Amino acid sequence: MKENVxxxxxLQYRIKRYQAMGNGAMCQALNSKLQKLLARQA
Structure with a gap:
């Protein structure tokens, strides 16, 4: 549980960094990974 948090x-931090750099493709990839993790949490 703790390692998932x-x-x-x-992931949220990395998404913000890539957004700041303007790397949309990497943002999308990380966002989908994040969504899968959050779905597993629920």
Whole structure:
């Protein structure tokens, strides 16, 4: 459980960084990964 929370936080951070750099493709890939993790949590 705890490692999933860390992974979610890390993904959110990386998504923000890629958005700041203007890398939309990487954002999309990370977002889909994040959504899958969040779906597993629920």
């Amino acid at each position: 860390n992974e979610i936080v890390m």
